[in-house]
Amino acid sequence: MKQFILFLLFANLCTTAFAQSDIPEEIYRWTEDDLVQRTWGKKITRDESFPEEWNKNSAVYLSWQHVYECAKSGPGTISISSLIHNRIKILDEAAVTNFSEIYASGDNNTSTFNKDKNFVGVKLIKPTGKTIKINTKGFIEDKNGNLKLAIPDLQKGDVLDYYIYSREDFKLNTMPSRYVISENFPVQSKYPIKNFDYTLKTDEDWSVGMYTGKEGSKIKETIPDKKERMFTFSVKETNIPSFESERWIYPFLEGKFIRNYVRFSRNNLDKKSTGNLNKKVTKSAYDKRLKAIAEQMAIAPIGKNQFNKYLASANKMTKLSKSEKLEEYIRFLRHYYYSNGFINARINNGRSPGNKAYYYDSIMKGARAIGYKFDVLALMPRRAGSVTEAITIDEVDFVLRIKDGDEHIYFYDGDPFAAYSNLPYQYEGTDAYALETGRSISKLIKTPTSSAEENSMLHESVINFDESDKSLLHAKTKVVLKGHQIDTYPYYLTDWCKAIWKENKKYDTKKYGDPLIAKKKEKLKFEKFHDDQKEFRLEQFKGFAKNHYYNEIEEIKNTKAILNEEIGGVQSLDISFDNQFKDLVKKIGPNYILKVGKMVGSQVSLDEEEKVRKSDINMDFARQYNYNIKINIPEGYEIQGLEELNEKVDNPDGSFVSNASVAKNVLEINFIKTYKTNSLPAENWNNVKAFLDPASSFQFKEVLLRKK
Template sequence: MKRKNFLLILCIGLSTIIYSQSKKDNEILNDLIWGASNNTVEIPEKWKNESAVFLLKSIDYTYNRPHNSIEYTRIIHEKIKLLDQAAVSDYSEFKYKKNNSYRSYGTSIVKSKFTLGVKIIKPDGTEIIVDSEKVIEEDDQNKLAIPNLEKGDIIDYYFHTNVIMGENDLYHYEPVEDIVNEIYPIMDYQFVLNTEKDFFILFNTFNGAPKLKEEDLNLKKNRDRVRKYSFNMKDVDKKESQRWFYPFVELPSYKFQVNFARTGKYEKRAYAFIPKEADSIKSIIKKEDIFEFYTDKFRPYGDLGFVSQFLKGKTFASDEEKVKAVYYFIRHKFFTNYIEAYVFSEAKIMNAFNYYGYNPILFNKEEEFVRYFAAFLKNEKIDYEILIGSNRYNGDISKLLLESNAEFVLKVKTENPIYIESFNHYSTVNIISSQLEGINAYALKVTDQKHIDDIETTQLPKSNYKENNTSDVIDLTISDDFSTINVLKKSKNLGQNKLDEQGERLMFYDYVYQDYEKYGSLSVLDYVKKKKDKDRYEKELDALILNLKEKQKESFKKLSANEFSLELEDYDFKIVNNGRFGKGDAFEMDESFKINKDLIKKAGPNYILQIGKMIGGQIALEEKEKIRENSVFMSYPRSFSDAITLKIPEGYSVEGIESLNFDVVNETGGFTSKATLEGNLLKIKTMKFYANNFEPKENWSKMISFLDVAYQFSQGKILLKKN
């Protein structure tokens, strides 16, 4: 189905031997699912002008234990009335993963099966069952065409997923998080959860979704304690995607996780948030639960031999400087030190890990990093706290339900507190994830650098728009024949803006060899003793890097072309500084390119230059976007500064610069621009900023005021008039 591009993947992610679904099995499922479906076909008058309306959206999860196995079944059943041609087109095709399988998984046998059922109900009541076996196989997915679909039709379909695992004493199913609303209205939304004995449930609904209720099954004998829970919603309005919006914070939603533990001893080994009894549902994770759960998980632990060797003979002006230095060292020692080896292996040049003689992967989870760094802090007698929060798009920490939603930050209590997270190749001390900035969190209080003995609520720091800045200096020179404009651009990025750019642009060779030199590490080729082998590997690596650099250059060119919405020629770039060693260490890059006739147009003896485009694309709000019902959630406060210099061609003067001057600033942000003429140089300075990472919907009109003028500037033109 084009609208959702249903690529359904089993929670355990296994791909194995495909086997066929029998026709009889399909018929049984058809009777089971369609036989119980309601027959409503009329929609409310208020939704007559919608593109489509869900008559029914039903989701049914079942976790049970046949014999010694455990079984998982999910049925998504949707019944939708198509009211215009756009909806007909959206539902003219279903796509889904090929994931029927049978295989051995550890000590268990895993059998998984997926079934799709589709039927069309015509306005006169005629039902046409689509043959779901007539699929077209493409790579790793199946594609099913839905023929003869027309306006007014009802398409009634289900996705049935079943997974049976062999003997398991302890198993954590993947957590489920879902929004009730769809892009079309829903007349009837039904949710059902079925479980049996030894399945432990975390479940809660949010933002107006009904609470889960247990149904009375009236079973005389219920040795396995079969349980059925459900909630239902009627007349759910549609919710179209919109800019700067967090659905799980404001829309009706639910989250749950099911854990299986066969006996009491396995319950104790579950290492997960679970209720004390299997026949109860845990819906809230309290501060006390967090304390109890994480107290033992964060005991300092790790072999500090490499750190001690690094620190030997070094002196630092403060503990703060020592902590930063060690963080960047272990980022290299246990991560960037092995990236080149991964490159060798992925490119099939050689198995580079053979030269290291031990498993290079030290931190598979964030908790492992926290424990290791805590061990270093304990060894150095530096106080710290462990902060536990959740990404802003999940809602406040008080609504935390799933362990997978927990995030960790170390607060090192130096004179100027240091905040650090587990590392990646460009992570920086005191720049935490933007999704954690300013959130409420739980602080695990640590005494003697090892004992967690208390917990309290705290707040993580938040950056400001000046810290998260991108500054561009752009020089424009028009060719003598006015056919091209030569552009030199110097960019400097700080804060969260820097992290975005680094994540999108840095390749391994942009930092790995710098790290080798800084820390005296050996490259992979340094381990190779045979000259013949070394020469061959080096040649292959050089060829690989050359190819990657070409692709990197093409990628950068596309990024800049998209930024300016222009075609670029003769593109080149240079990373001046990768910005990986400190909050104030900027990511800097130089670019040069030519723009042909897209930017300048001849007008008689004169030329019109669309100079406003040089600040990059700006948001063009549609009228429907200017009416907002929800709060504004942005990633982080940020700012963008541009200094543009245009050399006016000899024999020409410039007109229209007054139209490039704007000044709109309020508490939500602003856009200012100033154009001046200094001799034969037109100089333009602009500044756009978003003051906060959140605005209540009442402030949306204030944001519109500066967003609109920024877009107006980007459309600005000047006239180069022939003297």
């Protein structure tokens, strides 16, 4: 009998061991039991400890795990599998609410719950140790096709432990050429993470690009051997603190992140190679690509010939200098590619016109013909990091550059309002590989950053008190925007239909809705649209005026906005309007309080939490805000309180200057705030606060009109 029992025990052990070793390495093969064993099995850790300072957090990820697998799963079949397994300790009611519903798409919404194979398991571990398995048949499909589950009995102190597994199968001969995995995310969460595990497993038929940043986590790479038949790329971290976003932060420039791009590529990963299985884009790859762009033979429909025809008809052929000719040519191209067809597109809800490849090709051909050399630049937006860190050329964008005298002129995919030199602010101050015409090797350069003066806003207003009601102010306002401050305002404030028609006339192209030539239907559509645009613009002007005065606007009229673009000049958007406002003057006995601080628009006001800064400061662009306000003082009154309006702060990173004076019964107030740069280290935060704080305080300033 004893022997029989022993045998049974032995058999049981063997069976268990055998069953354990039976769990295949490949995730795609897993049954639900395999999955449960691997995620919830006896050998899996249940450690719930975490750093004590995390007790104040709402919840803690005891573990955050995401595993991908890309592999052949059968004859002619490829499987992409995904396993998410999270264990979360719930520490307060806010976390109970947050985690009381879980979605089958997981935390970062990067995987989809597809139909080939899916398993979901959810359990709660109570503080007493009791485990409650949740019935996952309660998953409900919402209107977007996502599956959500309400977690019953979730309480403070519980550990929520869930896995989501999905597998998608593809036929080999229909394998998509796109990236099957394309992820780019900072390694951070609003909850601290004790154990972080991001793993990719593939067989040899994949192109893998994984990168974690200059100071990022180490990627552990393994190549197949007797034990493991897959290539593995793994990022593991421990004790990641929680992350709260701050103003002006570019997470990819600091801190850790994961970039992962995976695409099917037959035999791309050589079993015999060692190390460096994932590669960043090499310089030679950039050189090759840049050369291809520079020498591209795309046949753009518009080129120098058409431009010469325009010049000839405009009788300008001999009168323009080389650089004027270039600028005229670019304007001509802007019209053809972006303006002509814009009205049609807006009215009929079509795609806005534009073709970047043709545009670039036309620029390059034309530049050559005029006698300029050009460069092609490869770069990424500054917030995404340096181009030297790109792991796929698909992340990279391309800009053209022409040297004209001492200056570089930049060209990028535009719109009907794009400036002649158009380097989007996203691409300022970032690394770029620049390839000069005729060369084969590119150089690593830094793109320029525009100055605050180049991105200026000048607001000039003349304000009068109403004769019969001193609580009502009448203002005549002019605003001039330059550089990146122009932004999208031309679309919202200018009569661009009229401006485009003017270009149609200049370049002899079709005028959409022209009463002389268009069909009746088109004319009607255009008229209606143009009328609607007037109303739309008026509403936009009201909003613009409200922002500029940080106050409700009673009435606005005489609105005008013109985009000035003289050849050889600097583009500016000139805006003017007349308005009234009521709430800035208050009668106090025989005197009046004038809330001048409200005439300079809203200001950045830092709250207490922001007084201390940990992350570097990255803004879109350097800029300047300049208000000049002249207020005519009514007869019989004098101004008091001007000394409170005088302030001056100037440091290498920014400045704030305000002053007020009275001359000939006119109160003149100047307010100039300058952000001198777009990028600063965190240590410079005190410099930034030094000019932001007084500008913020200015909003509350008032002067007294005292009766004489």
